[in-house]
Amino acid sequence: MAHQATVADGGDNYLNHSKGLMSWLTTLDHKRIGLMYLASVLLFFLVGGIFALLIRLELYKSGTQIIDANTYNRFFTYHGAIMVFLVIIPSIPAALGNFILPIILGAKDVAFPRLNLASYYIFMVGAIFAVAALFLRGADTGWTFYTPYSIRTNTTVILVLTGAFIAGFSSILTGLNFIVTIHKLRAPGLSWSRLPLFCWALYATSIIQVLATPVLAITLLLLMMERIVGIGIFDPKLGGDPILFQHFFWFYSHPAVYIMILPAMGVISEIIPVFSRKPMFGYKAIAYSSFGIALIAFIVWGHHMFVSGQAELANFVFSLLTMFVAVPTGVKVFSWIGTMYKGSMHYYAPMLYVFGFLELFTIGGLTGVFLATLAIDVHLTQTYFVVAHFHYVMVGGTLMSLMAGLHYWFPKMFGKMYSERSAQISFWLILIGFNVTFLPQFVLGAQGMPRRYWDYLPEFTTLNRISTVGSWFIGLGFLYAAVYFYQALRSGKKASANPWNALTLEWQTSSPPPHDNFIETPVVTSWPYEYLPENIYMQGNS
Amino acid sequence: MFNQALAGSVPIQGTAVAARWDGLWDFLIGLSAFFFVLVVGAMIYFIIAYRHRPEKKTTYLTGSHLLEAVWIAVPTLLLMIIFGWGYSIYHSMTQAPADAYEVRVIGKQWLWTFQYDSGRTTVNEVFVPLNRPVKFVMTSEDVLHGFYIPNFRIKQDVVPGMYSSIWFQATVPGKHQVFCTEYCGTSHSGMLAKVIVLDDAQWKAWNLNRPIGNVPEVKYSGVEEVSAQSPVASAQGSLVEQGKAVYEKKGCTACHSVDGTTKVGPTHKGLFGSKVELADGRTVVADENYIRNHIENPQSSTVKGFNAVMPTFKGLISETEMNALIAYIKSLK
Numbered sequence: 001m002a003h004q005a006t007v008a009d010g011g012d013n014y015l016n017h018s019k020g021l022m023s024w025l026t027t028l029d030h031k032r033i034g035l036m037y038l039a040s041v042l043l044f045f046l047v048g049g050i051f052a053l054l055i056r057l058e059l060y061k062s063g064t065q066i067i068d069a070n071t072y073n074r075f076f077t078y079h080g081a082i083m084v085f086l087v088i089i090p091s092i093p094a095a096l097g098n099f100i101l102p103i104i105l106g107a108k109d110v111a112f113p114r115l116n117l118a119s120y121y122i123f124m125v126g127a128i129f130a131v132a133a134l135f136l137r138g139a140d141t142g143w144t145f146y147t148p149y150s151i152r153t154n155t156t157v158i159l160v161l162t163g164a165f166i167a168g169f170s171s172i173l174t175g176l177n178f179i180v181t182i183h184k185l186r187a188p189g190l191s192w193s194r195l196p197l198f199c200w201a202l203y204a205t206s207i208i209q210v211l212a213t214p215v216l217a218i219t220l221l222l223l224m225m226e227r228i229v230g231i232g233i234f235d236p237k238l239g240g241d242p243i244l245f246q247h248f249f250w251f252y253s254h255p256a257v258y259i260m261i262l263p264a265m266g267v268i269s270e271i272i273p274v275f276s277r278k279p280m281f282g283y284k285a286i287a288y289s290s291f292g293i294a295l296i297a298f299i300v301w302g303h304h305m306f307v308s309g310q311a312e313l314a315n316f317v318f319s320l321l322t323m324f325v326a327v328p329t330g331v332k333v334f335s336w337i338g339t340m341y342k343g344s345m346h347y348y349a350p351m352l353y354v355f356g357f358l359e360l361f362t363i364g365g366l367t368g369v370f371l372a373t374l375a376i377d378v379h380l381t382q383t384y385f386v387v388a389h390f391h392y393v394m395v396g397g398t399l400m401s402l403m404a405g406l407h408y409w410f411p412k413m414f415g416k417m418y419s420e421r422s423a424q425i426s427f428w429l430i431l432i433g434f435n436v437t438f439l440p441q442f443v444l445g446a447q448g449m450p451r452r453y454w455d456y457l458p459e460f461t462t463l464n465r466i467s468t469v470g471s472w473f474i475g476l477g478f479l480y481a482a483v484y485f486y487q488a489l490r491s492g493k494k495a496s497a498n499p500w501n502a503l504t505l506e507w508q509t510s511s512p513p514p515h516d517n518f519i520e521t522p523v524v525t526s527w528p529y530e531y532l533p534e535n536i537y538m539q540g541n542s
Numbered sequence: 543m544f545n546q547a548l549a550g551s552v553p554i555q556g557t558a559v560a561a562r563w564d565g566l567w568d569f570l571i572g573l574s575a576f577f578f579v580l581v582v583g584a585m586i587y588f589i590i591a592y593r594h595r596p597e598k599k600t601t602y603l604t605g606s607h608l609l610e611a612v613w614i615a616v617p618t619l620l621l622m623i624i625f626g627w628g629y630s631i632y633h634s635m636t637q638a639p640a641d642a643y644e645v646r647v648i649g650k651q652w653l654w655t656f657q658y659d660s661g662r663t664t665v666n667e668v669f670v671p672l673n674r675p676v677k678f679v680m681t682s683e684d685v686l687h688g689f690y691i692p693n694f695r696i697k698q699d700v701v702p703g704m705y706s707s708i709w710f711q712a713t714v715p716g717k718h719q720v721f722c723t724e725y726c727g728t729s730h731s732g733m734l735a736k737v738i739v740l741d742d743a744q745w746k747a748w749n750l751n752r753p754i755g756n757v758p759e760v761k762y763s764g765v766e767e768v769s770a771q772s773p774v775a776s777a778q779g780s781l782v783e784q785g786k787a788v789y790e791k792k793g794c795t796a797c798h799s800v801d802g803t804t805k806v807g808p809t810h811k812g813l814f815g816s817k818v819e820l821a822d823g824r825t826v827v828a829d830e831n832y833i834r835n836h837i838e839n840p841q842s843s844t845v846k847g848f849n850a851v852m853p854t855f856k857g858l859i860s861e862t863e864m865n866a867l868i869a870y871i872k873s874l875k
Contacts, residue, residue: 069728142725148702149685149727236703237857239839242686243701276592282605307688308699309706312636316629323621327614333581334613335605340588342601347593355585362581366574369621373628375563376570378635379552379695382688382723446552446567448692450723453731457719533599 013415017515028113029515033120034099035413040124041091047131048082049478051075056437056471059464062456072454073140074155080143085164086127088398089256092263093209094123094174096405097202099413101178103506103513104196106187106522111180115173123170130163142452144253145220147234147245151227158224165220168213171259175209178202187505189524196504196528197286201266204290208255208262208297216252219245243308250301258297260394262290264401265332268354271408272336273529274502275351276343277536280529282335289328296325306377315374322372329365333358344536348500349423353404356431360396364389367442385445388438396434403430403481410485411499411541415512416492420541422484426477433473440467501538504528554760556693556714556739562631563695569627573620635696638709642677643670646781646865649680649687649700649722652729657865660749661780666735668720670712671745677709679830683861688723691737693760699724703838705830712739716758785870788863792855800874807852808845814872819846833868 014031024032055075058065067075098116102109110116133139139160141150150157182203186195223245225231232238234245265286273280280286302310302318336358345351367389371377380386411417440463445451449460456464498507505528509518555561645668646657656668670676680689682702689708690697698708712718722733744754779787789795797806813828821844826832836843837859840852859867 069731073725073728073730140727146686146725149725152685153727236701239856242703276600277594278600279602279604281603282610285605285610307697309701309704312633315632319629319632320625323625324618326621327618330613330617331610334609337581337584337588338603338606338609340585340592342603343588343592344594344598344600345589345592347589355589358585359582362578366577369574369624370567370570373566373570373624375628375631375635375695376566377628378632378697379563379692381697382690443551448553448690448719448721450688450690450721450731452725455731529604531600531602533602536594536596536598536600 012514013510013512014515015414015512026117028109028117030098030102030109030113030116031413031513031517033116034095034097036120037090037098037123038095040127041087041095044082044086044127045091045478048079048087049475051079051082053471053475055079056468058454059456060468061465062458062461064455069454070140073452074138076452077139077142077160078134081130081139081160081164083394084143084256084260085167086130088260088394089171090123090174091398091402092267092405093178093202093205093259094119094170096267096402096409097178097263098174100409100506101181101199101202102185103412103509103517104198104504105181105185106190106505106518106524107181107185108516108518110177111184112177116177119170119173119177122173123167126163126165126167126170128163129166130160133157133159133163144249145223145245146249147223147226147240147242148236150223151235158227161220161224165217165224168217168220171209172213175206175213178206179210182206187522187524190505193284194524194527195287197269197280197283198263198266200287201262201269201290204294205259205262205266208259208294212252212255212259212298215248216256219248219252222248243305243310246305246308247301250304251298254301254304255294255297257390257393258293260398262293264357264398265290267401267405267408268336268357269332270504271350271354271404272339273531274408274500274538275346275348275354276340277345277531277538278339278341278343278529279531280335281338281341282331283527283529285331286335289331292328293325296321296328300325303372303377306374307381319372319374319377323369325372326365326369333362333365346538346540348407348541349418349420349427350404350408350500352424352427353400353407356427357397357400357404359431360392360400360434364392364396367392379448380445382450383445384441384449384451387451388441388445391438391441395438400430403427406485408500409506410488411495412506412511412513414489414492415495415510416488417495417499417541418488418492419484422480422487426480426484429473429477429480433470433475433477436470437467437474438470440464440470496539499539499541501535503530553692553695554714556691556712556718556760557695557710558713559631559635559710560693560695562634566624566627566631570624573624635709638677638707639675642675642709644677644679645670646869647678647680647689647700648683648861648865649689649726649733650683651685651727652722652733654689654720654722654733654735655862657781657862659781659869661782661784663862667738668735669738669740669745669748672712672715672739672741675709675711677707679705679707679865681705681861681864685726686724687726687733688721690721690723691718692721693718694737697723705834712737714760715739715741715744716760718760781866781869782873784863785866785868785873788859788867789870792859792863792867797852807848810871811874813874814868818843820844821846821848821850830868833871834864837864837867 014029058067058072133156136156139155139157182199222233226233232240234240234242269286300322302314303322306315444463495511497510505522648655654666656664680700682700687700689700694710696708698706717736717738720735747754799805799809800811802809802811816828817825818828819825838856841850844850
């Protein structure tokens with residue numbers, strides 16, 4: 001690889017470039033903003049995770065364990081809303097994307113640094129509204145806010161809606177910023193056909209963010225107007241149509257599923273060639289399939305509504321279209337496996353998380369085909385089968401990928417190495433814990449146990465108990481990860497500029513990068529996955 | 543085959559549709575197992591076979607159009623088969639036979655009410671005949687609910703302000719579990735009911751309001767006997783009779799006839815199931831949803847040749863009255 005890259009020689013970096021709390025709160029540096037997003041997202045992940053553990057604890061046996069039905073209904077609402085809107089949606093694009101995208105493009109920053117900082121504050125204002133509801137009467141509608149229940153419940157739904165409404169603008173602005181950055185700020189020589197796949201994935205994601213999020217904003221606004229002013233839009237008592245809400249909601253929230261998973265796929269695509277020491281297999285197919293998925297994302301929302309009462313013709317069309325999601329997704333999975341073929345694979349923590357991703361995402365994807373199939377969905381929808389399916393995709397996909405990305409870019413972000421041994425122990429805890437938690441839920445769903453149930457029939461006890469025990473291992477795994485990351489920040493070994501011997505631009509500058517990312521603008525002369533047969537070594541993390 | 547491997551993974555087959563459903567389920571389990579082993583098996587094999595070894599070079603490969611064509615074409619073909627198979631079963635789930643025995647279902651936080659043609663009403667237990675098509679016409683008094691019978695593999699949301707329906711032909715006598723599946727607040731998980739499928743003798747006894755004897759409880763894994771079912775509360779007149787009373791009480795007779803003569807509004811004789819030409823040029827079929835909608839929003843579907851003078855009855859007719867009213871209009875042949 002013949003990047004004319006330059007490595008800053010010690011001293012100045014973005015972390016010590018300026019000092020003090022205000023230098024962080026008013027920073028325009030995409031790296032610092034990325035870290036601020038990361039810290040916020042991890043904090044919300046802790047909160048959402050605690051709710052998850054409490055939910056599972058309550059479901060350890062039938063009958064009341066620790067909380068009553070009303071509290072339980074609030075807790076699953078908080079868990080869902082926090083994890084979707086404040087963790088998974090911003091996790092990879094806003095945190096890792098903000099940090100990595102400009103550097104991997106060879107740019108000094110995103111196209112609009114001030115807008116970027118504004119996005120962060122808008123996100124936090126939205127989050128504060130949503131979290132404030134927790135301290136008042138809470139919200140008990142589920143993260144989907146289905147009408148007319150959400151109009152009639154006496155909980156503080158308005159605050160949560162306002163929070164999601166505001167946070168949505170952050171998502172739109174970040175998407176806009178990324179699109180312009182990718183178009184305008186690529187380093188000399190970084191043509192479209194040499195663009196790293198993480199950028200392609202973020203590009204496809206940004207398009208969805210810009211086009212779909214306004215629909216969510218409008219929907220939530222209409223819902224607020226109905227609750228506050230009593231304008232009849234969704235409540236049949238006022239002449240509205242509750243199914244219309246579901247159409248509006250899923251018109252955003254289905255594409256949002258791809259806002260969550262496409263960046264995750266981008267991270268996986270970066271890591272596999274590096275740790276396999278092989279060129280990406282089917283680079284164009286992976287790049288294009290992101291856009292294929294983004295396009296299909298907009299025309300399949302009705303598959304959430306097969307038993308809602310919508311017309312049979314609509315169900316026919318949405319089931320048919322949904323089947324096509326599996327095609328580009330399959331292309332990606334096969335291409336990733338193909339990249340490993342005849343490689344020289346190194347098994348450090350980032351790659352372990354990739355393997356975990358592939359195992360879990362494959363199960364998530366295959367069970368998605370069950371749910372896309374009309375008759376099969378009629379029995380399985382609204383049961384634990386759906387719960388297990390989307391956790392395999394969202395946690396098994398997005399969170400595993402976030403962990404892969406964190407372990408991969410941690411040396412770049414902080415200039416320190418974490419304990420590889422601890423990372424591997426934590427990985428196995430999370431992977432095994434995850435499967436123990438969610439595999440039984442597929443069976444529970446197939447047997448007919450509905451979701452959002454505070455209590456259940458005695459015949460569901462054993463599987464629920466196994467699931468609850470599994471959740472403790474996931475909790476332990478993440479707790480352990482928090483400990484060794486903290487230790488690494490405090491006293492980790494110094495990381496070299498390019499411990500993984502990777503070819504993309506972010507590894508061609510020092511760790512951590514200087515304030516302006518590069519001393520001199522890098523020039524790109526080949527594609528980023530040009531791993532020649534003898535290029536099989538990396539320093540790694542030992 | 544896979545059912546044996548995964549014994550108990552799905553409930554018993556309470557209908558013929560459930561048996562077809564299980565066939566497709568088995569196919570999908572088998573196909574998924576194949577692709578899972580293919581992907582994860584290949585991954586594990588590569589992890590072992592292509593682990594890093596000093597001096598062992600990689601092979602420079604950037605893709606293969608042939609492979610890509612294969613892994614686009616094969617899944618597409620399989621997915622189309624799955625889609626068609628799934629739609630075919632779904633279609634038979636939605637097409638209720640014309641002679642189906644009808645029960646009206648009302649969901650409200652947090653119980654189920656069932657109204658029969660005989661005028662009886664039951665709560666959280668619905669009595670239906672064995673081996674005969676049964677259709678539930680459902681609505682909700684408050685928020686969304688979901689009506690789900692796992693043993694029959696069917697489920698349908700119950701929506702306020704409109705009617706949705708579900709049908710089945712039960713092949714296993716006994717009590718079958720019903721769950722509410724659309725989140726509806728505090729006691730969502732307590733909103734349970736039973737579909738009680740009666741054999742011929744029991745069905746006759748039920749219709750004569752006599753004790754019906756033992757009804758087995760159908761569990762997910764099989765059938766077991768439970769104590770005798772007590773007879774259920776009697777009603778005041780048949781549903782059609784109740785509907786006639788509502789019809790007169792609410793003053794429908796002022797503008798509508800039941801004998802074919804035209805008054806201020808069109809007659810209701812022969813209305814149900816007929817095609818109605820509307821003033822705005824549409825032609826609609828007068829089904830439950832049309833009648834309900836017309837009673838609640840008359841201006842939205844004024845009949846051709848009539849003036850839009852009917853007032854709305856929204857909020858003035860309860861769900862039980864509405865069901866009786868529609869049953870009465872339906873009876874005006």
